[in-house]
Amino acid sequence: MSELIFTSTLNGILFGMLLFLMASGLTVIYSMLGVLNFAHAGFYMLGAFFGYQLSRWFGFWPALLIAPLAAGTLGAAVEHYGLRNVHRNGHAAELLFTFGLAYVIQETVQVIWGKAPVDYRVPELLDFPAFTVFSTNYPAYKVFMLAMALVIFAVLLLGIKRTRIGMIVQAALTHPQMVAHLGHNVGQIFMLVFGLGTALAAVAGVIAGPALVTQSDMAALLGPILFVVIVVGGLGSLPGALIASLLIGLLQTFAVAINTSLGSLFGSLDPAHAPSLLTDIWNVSIAQIAPVLPYLLLVLILIFRPMGLLGTRAT
Numbered sequence: 001m002s003e004l005i006f007t008s009t010l011n012g013i014l015f016g017m018l019l020f021l022m023a024s025g026l027t028v029i030y031s032m033l034g035v036l037n038f039a040h041a042g043f044y045m046l047g048a049f050f051g052y053q054l055s056r057w058f059g060f061w062p063a064l065l066i067a068p069l070a071a072g073t074l075g076a077a078v079e080h081y082g083l084r085n086v087h088r089n090g091h092a093a094e095l096l097f098t099f100g101l102a103y104v105i106q107e108t109v110q111v112i113w114g115k116a117p118v119d120y121r122v123p124e125l126l127d128f129p130a131f132t133v134f135s136t137n138y139p140a141y142k143v144f145m146l147a148m149a150l151v152i153f154a155v156l157l158l159g160i161k162r163t164r165i166g167m168i169v170q171a172a173l174t175h176p177q178m179v180a181h182l183g184h185n186v187g188q189i190f191m192l193v194f195g196l197g198t199a200l201a202a203v204a205g206v207i208a209g210p211a212l213v214t215q216s217d218m219a220a221l222l223g224p225i226l227f228v229v230i231v232v233g234g235l236g237s238l239p240g241a242l243i244a245s246l247l248i249g250l251l252q253t254f255a256v257a258i259n260t261s262l263g264s265l266f267g268s269l270d271p272a273h274a275p276s277l278l279t280d281i282w283n284v285s286i287a288q289i290a291p292v293l294p295y296l297l298l299v300l301i302l303i304f305r306p307m308g309l310l311g312t313r314a315t
Contacts, residue, residue, distance in 0.1 A: 003134040008257045009250065010133070014142050016249025017149035018208055022222065023229040023241045024156060025200030031160075031236030032169055032193045035083065036091075038098040041223030042105035043198040046071050047205025048214045049113055052120040060123035060210075068202040075198025079191045102219065110216045117215040145207050152200065157238055169193055228298045234311020243309055248294045255290035 026040045047067050054063035078101065086097045121127075122141045129137030160166040169189055171179050180186050212218065229248060233240030261283050301308060 008254045012250035012253035014146055016246035017146050019229055020242050020245035021149045021204035023226050025197035027230050027238055027241045029197035035094055039101040040201050041219035042102045043071050043201040044205040045219040047202025048209035051206030051209050052118050052214055064206050067206045068199040071202030072195040072199030076191045076195030079194035115216050117213045120209045120214040122210040228294045232301050234308030237310040240310030251293050252290050255286050258286045261285040
């Protein structure tokens with residue numbers, strides 16, 4: 001039991017921090033620009049494929065630097081030439097624009113790299129067990145992922161809350177005309193923020209690519225859960241996104257590890273009930289419903305606390 005608790009806790013924290021790496025850019029874009037970017041998971045996927053391709057040419061470490069810069073530049077161009085023109089037509093137009101952009105990214109990735117998973121490997125420098133727990137070796141690369149997520153969280157929080165640039169960006173969101181009168185280029189600020197958010201998604205892709213499977217449907221697999229994270233944490237709240245990521249990571253990891261059903265706890269139902277829908281529900285294990293739990297948490301949050309755990313607004 002102690003091995004299960006320790007291992008599940010560690011895996012849950014790591015999965016939660018990976019979710020935060022992906023959700024942090026989406027949170028930054030929403031908190032600064034008020035744009036709910038449906039294509040965010042697509043930039044995460046682009047980061048993974050850029051990282052894969054660049055690592056083949058130059059190695060993993062140059063790819064970790066170049067791939068986010070490339071994705072961030074692409075994101076800034078999307079804001080400057082596309083999203084900015086759509087913005088004047090309201091939030092519905094923005095949502096449709098980013099929704100269509102997500103499909104464009106996915107189709108482009110399939111055309112270039114195909115639908116099959118690519119051979120994106122952990123760098124040799126981190127390809128060793130960091131420590132051993134209950135006779136299980138824990139990979140050093142996962143420890144590296146955890147450290148990267150913590151550093152990004154600290155840098156983002158300090159940059160937004162404690163620096164002059166962060167205050168200018170926040171002021172540009174609520175009082176753009178006043179910021180413009182003070183001599184700042186508001187359009188350029190928005191473009192840089194959007195580029196920063198997409199670069200953060202690409203960082204997550206470069207790092208997660210070797211640990212997970214890098215394939216053309218990875219954005220569709222993880223995209224919905226990113227929105228669960230930012231809604232549960234509170235729209236626009238970076239600490240809220242961190243708490244929600246850890247909560248969902250631990251919830252899913254423990255659920256997968258517990259292969260228990262009502263039938264195994266309390267015994268089989270009366271034979272008069274079999275076979276029926278009630279017996280099927282009675283025999284469903286917690287591990288089987290693990291993928292549903294984050295969305296169940298989302299429903300409960302929307303019912304009892306619509307602004308999220310640390311959010312200040314419900315919409």
